[in-house]
Amino acid sequence: MSTQPPPPSASRNIDYPEIPLTTLDNGLRVLCVEAHHLPRITILAALPVGRVSNPNDNFGLAQFTLETLKEGTKSRSSRVIAEQLDQLAIDFSADTLMEHSLLSMTLLESNLKAALELFADILLNPVFPDHELEKVKVRWHSHLVSERSDPGFLANERVFQELFPGHPYSRVSFSLDHLSQLDGEKAAHFHKSRFTCHGSLLLLAGSLDLEEAARQAGVALGQWNAGSPVDKDFPDPRPLQGPTISLVHRPHSVQTKVLVGLRTLPQSHPQHIDLQVMNQVLGGGASARLFLNLREKRGFTYGVYSSIQGYSQDGVQSISCSVRNDKTGETLKEIYREMKGMQEHPPDSEELDRCKSEIVGSFIRRMETPSSIGSLELSRRLRQLPANYYRDFIPRVNSITEEAVSETAKRFLRPERTSVVVVGDRPEIEEQLKPFGTVGVYDTDGKRID
């Protein structure tokens, strides 16, 4: 066997497929990704209703409305719906994201007709019965209480409040007070005004073709209210006057969660791909600079990663790790050093090529299943990315230069765009934070205590 790694053979091309779309009479856009190798189909509706769509006096309404759709319809009780979902072996999920909601079912092909009928009934005809919703609220109460024991949740909640003060993007969760005010009437009203075809997309992915998808969708969802455009929910976020440093005191923590958040760019921005490559170099994986330093050199943490999220008006880069309590300050120092290093030491061609390949490889793996291809296409349309965005994705990633990465780092990896949050046992870590600036201290309920 050679002592040198072997070179690659000739590569097979991979093309982002044409994904046909048809529009029903009520305006609902239906997409289909056809793949017949397995008898399985995903139904996914994406609605332009997210956490940002909540009214200012209740940050839980959008999520409550979406997740209680299955608590009863005009013709089915909560119990009957639960029974049918399980009997048809449907994987059902409902997720409220920052700017969108997703409602999905995955099922065996033979159950498509029954599943789509149930899907439409849940989406179109919910009755939000208060006797069921009261039970849901008891469960949500426990959920809201127990998420406050999770350091990852606490860090994320704090960082979004620091990055987008007062803006709807700051809403990661909602309060017990908001929960107590939710009821069936509010959900029904929100559903009627916001859960419409307008701006929504329906994906059918798996063992069926567009014609079949359009026919079945027409039968099931042809009566869905067309709706009309809704005024934009919120203003553009104001520039951040950072850096901010927060400590969330979580007693008995044996490790410290460190999260450094940075304001970046909306995903539709032409330079967003530069940002993806820059992020990959800094902390996108186990060969990235942060990981090689904080784990492989220093052994402070099990893992450290940087990731990016894009929204319609802005974006966030998050550098995150859990570290030894006594290394909290040193970890922050090293993260800052790596951020600066990105500006002063651009990647060489080997490092850059590796990082581009990681992004391209991850994209290729998403081409493996019809539902993940469909999700990409849905997200492209929801974020209003250009039609050729994914078709040209691989060459565009490969065109990013060393200079572009260092320019992107200079633009974004700056202290004034940064919010630092640490979650841990205050007496163990507070002193270590002092050299970095004034520290705001919060309890696990999110209240400022110092």
Added chain:
Amino acid sequence: MVISSIPRLTFTEHQLENGLRVVLQENRRTPLVHLSLHYLIGSSYERKGRSGFAHLFEHMMFQGSKNLPKNEHGKLIDGAGGRWNASTNKDRTNYYETVPSHYLDLILWLEADRMESLKVTPENFENQRQTVIEEKKQSYDNRPYGTAFLRFDELAYENWAYAHSVIGSIEDLQEAELEHAVEFHRKYYGPGNATLVITGDIVQSEVLDKIRDYFEGISDNTDAQQPDLDEPQQLEEKLESVADPLAVLPAVIIGYHIPPLGSTDDYALAMAALVLADGDSSRFYRRFVYENNWIAGLIAGSNHYRGPQLFRAWFQIQQNVPPAKILEAMEDELDRLKESGITDAELEKARNQVAHRLVAQMERVSNVGELLAQYSSFFDDPNLANRQLERFLAVSKEQVQLAVQRYLLRENRTVITVEPGAVQ
């Protein structure tokens, strides 16, 4: 109507002269190839005083070989656009990569290289010891209920092989030595103790030649002793209470001793778990959540060990509901099942759920690879992957009832109650 057949996996099996078992499965739909390499070495093979070593050693496999320095393994796969990792459980350690298919040679070379030679410095050994200690904190010690989960097998199993945790004790990790790693590599990390599975965009005949080129020259010096996993019959209920300052809600974890993975009763109990705890219409969910709001979350099913397993149930309990009430109501539900069995509708529902899951498992070459690797390395029969549905469908209502009657008994169970101390 229950689906009675799902697409079959077509594969070939081979064995090299040095003992390496090989399974090849062609699926050229996407230009991706997955490699899964299972070594039969998990924490159950460890001896007392060396807990956590199998997992710590897994980290060493990325720390350098004769031909590559530390971390180069991952960098090369990242440079190919691949995904890689490894995991250790009680029964085995697996290493895997998914790469664009024109990089197949690279991953074969990389796995052969570290199977043949390990080269770790004292500095790198120390670095990974610290990393693993942080992994333990992140995954267990700093997480609500984490300590109770680590404690559970210690209490339930009498045999140390399964009783001690995969992550190990901090004391044992501190005592681990680099010399042990060299011996460990010789003993377990050779072709005779390994199964190599390649799935995806390959031409089977060509790949076998490549595998011979890369692996046939590696001599086998392993002498792995299969651990004694025998577990004495439990005759009395075991109870313990754990205080957890990180938890905000109480919880109860229950485990019953049941037969090994893949046994007839294992399939029957998997069907019982679906009826009892899977989905919003399951018996536990309906009574404990939907009707009474006693609990905030539940999970039930076997722990998927190759040897003697536990059928575990975990309930996160609402504030002000006494854990004893949950145990009592659970007993009541089990008594009902023992007396009257399950209904035709429940059996059909469970069968549908199984069929859907098995189809879902076939979507990605990585999942297919892991499935074939497990059946091949544990049972020497990858074709069991194709027999899963048949075996589930063969389970009758009576078998479910009999299995619950036989195993889900009070004297056969271990219970840990977690008492929260609010994080305030």
